[in-house]
Amino acid sequence: MTTSPPHQEGPEARAEEGTPKPAGPVRPVLLVVLLCLADLMVVLDVTIVNVALPSMKRDLGLSQTDLQWVVNAYALIFGCFLLLAGRLGDIFGRRRLFLAGVVLFGAASMLSGLADDAATLIVGRGLQGLGGAVIAPTGLSIINTEFRHDTAGRTKAVAAWGTIAAGGSALGLLLGGVLTTTISWHWIFFINVPVAAAVLLCARAVPESRDEASDRTVDYAGALTVTAGLLLLVLALGHGASWGWTSGRTLGTLAAAVLLLAAFLVISSRVRRPLVRLGIFRIRSLAVADGVLLLLSSGIFTMFFFSTLYLQDVLGYTPIKAGLTFLPAAIGVMIGATIAQPVVGRLGPVTVGSAGLLLAGGGMLYLSRLPEGGDYATDLLPGLLLQAIGLGLAFVPVTLLATSGVPESDAGLASGLYQTVQEIGGAIGLAAMSALAVWRTGQEMTGSGAGPDVSAQVAGFRLAFLAGSLVMVAGAVLFAALLRKRHVDPVMADVAANGPAV
Template structure:
């Protein structure tokens, strides 16, 4: 069954105020990514206030990740069909209302349900912000700078979740890690309504491919669920294996449905566009390395160096500076160096910094053992992220910017979920084999960081398949 909805045979009108557009999209990207980790520091007071079980706490975190990753491709397609201004405002409204409901929750299930809905809102917002940039900045240099800032905003959100969550929980209450999105959402909605141009009035009508949308969303959600349940209950548990089998079956049905659909949500020909496929594959390969590094460092600072959660979060705040610097250097260099070389340089810098970090010791110093290499690693991540964004987001032309953005966002989120779980499993295995002391814990973190560095080196080799010159939308 297919439902008729408005579609874009042409791109939305250019933004009236490009600077405001950039600020709006960066802010939206930041808060959506921030919410993947902002609740982590607030989990103990949430448990005390709502009587959540250990499993319930896990789902407060995982429910957002699940729907966020699962609905990204559909969210990007909605932007192509309904218009990006309408999709942006709708996703933002859903995100803000769900945040308000979560902050007002009186029972654990209410908080988990709100986080599920919040993830759907984020899944519409994130690919829409990326497609707004790729269509709103047609000039290559301006687009590269804008995408560099958007990349920095997303990576900063990933790095600063613990900092912002710790500040809000410590100064106000755990409810403010959710309430904070309400005034931010209201300001962004007013700014977007003022600054974004609506779709031209002479657009044609298209169709939303419901079978394809449902099966790809179900497959992605089941894959992420398999990772979550594998961590929680064991990789060979019936629940994890059942979700994995369901994911494979859903993707198989998705491919069959796309072969027959008149207007598929993902035309299979897209998968034969080499730059797009390579960029998405590399994004998935490296997606878990940054969150794994932050996970290891937060635990090292608290459990080994003895910092409290707020101090540990603040200690990692300078890493966001590294992300911003790397992304900005990349945006100024990509036209001259090209995506392939820039990506390879960024991954090598990140790999070297991760090897440096892997030398963590029980009696180590934050200033020499954590600060410098973490900032350097973040600079590498920032520089390597932009070439993938430019290649994937501009490889299909402006009329499919939402699809391209949804694919890239989905590959990043699935890669982050799977990669983080894998690297944590490697570290946990190394820790278990060395005992239960602080030395064993630090040893495990080091092994996990070495594994992350190896993924960056593998991605560097894969970077030879990226374009040598910056692709342009067309």
């Protein structure tokens, strides 16, 4: 049991033990602003790089494989360390971990902005992902603990946090285009530095709390094996086309990934406090929803990655123009989600989710016919809108099934798994789609002896979109085939009684 030193007395000591310090009306507002500001950095950096990818490619001489690692290094590290970071915050102090995450994110952003080669940029992005993985769960935990006796305050704080999560992606696309066009792509990273500094300057407004009743067991072995296994899996998928799918290098990397992931499952089934308690997957609605989310997330990463390359490398759009052209897609996601919320209760999450996935698959199928000299309004926009509305429709029922209807003791784990699967699914999906695109481009170039021309590049994009369409259809089939009314009814009853899980 942890005890405080004798000299710690009064409100300062009580705050260290998890009891919020008395505060006037200003400090809670400042606290929420700081937490949301830090979360905005994390959310922005998921999408802000997308419209800058062609500029990075030209300036640093990056290959398409390098480009997908600029995206995936962030997403994969972020997803792998979310659960561990949340657990460490509970044990060692949420404020301490949160501020450490802000420092790491700011430093990693500076490193990424100063990068003059692929390796430095990818390492910087990975460190950003690690900082983001610390900020996201600890920041939300601070909100939950600080406002646990203030229902109205907690509702407002969570709403502000959710607004940042929903709007940050669209803002990232626009801001990335503006900064890349008006200054340079380096500033999409440099802009995080003053934000991180502002949060740190006001750090006294962030209270300390920890879970004093919990033991200090941490599943480091589980975290290490799952992270290393997923990194090797994405490495093999991303480089398989250039290494050769049957080469010893590819097969050896895949074998190592499988062994490490198998070790993670063994460790999780045997340790007293596993990173992921495998028993939670006995809840059919959660297990299926997380599986579908794995596929759904790959559609988002694929859409942004290949569409921005097509807009700038093929159609010649500037970064800011490319960023603006994605705004209808961001609005489409919100439209789909808005439609889904009232409809899910009447038609059921399986019907709405399957319809959304099929609509998203139709949008990607439309994009799989992109011409070499296309027009945004007729060749790209309809497919983007179909996919975006479908993704919005699907995300609502998937989120409900993945995070609701679980025992209260597993609520935090379910929410953490949801965020983890979303990031990892996008990373794995993008690696696979990028590998297919690189392979197809290589096939088109066979015997030409020249670098990739527009025709070969677009052929690769088309195959990636076609594969993405099949993945969306597979998600719809998985939803409809594995979930029955008896699996869904308890979740919908829980949502009706208690509202959606946070």
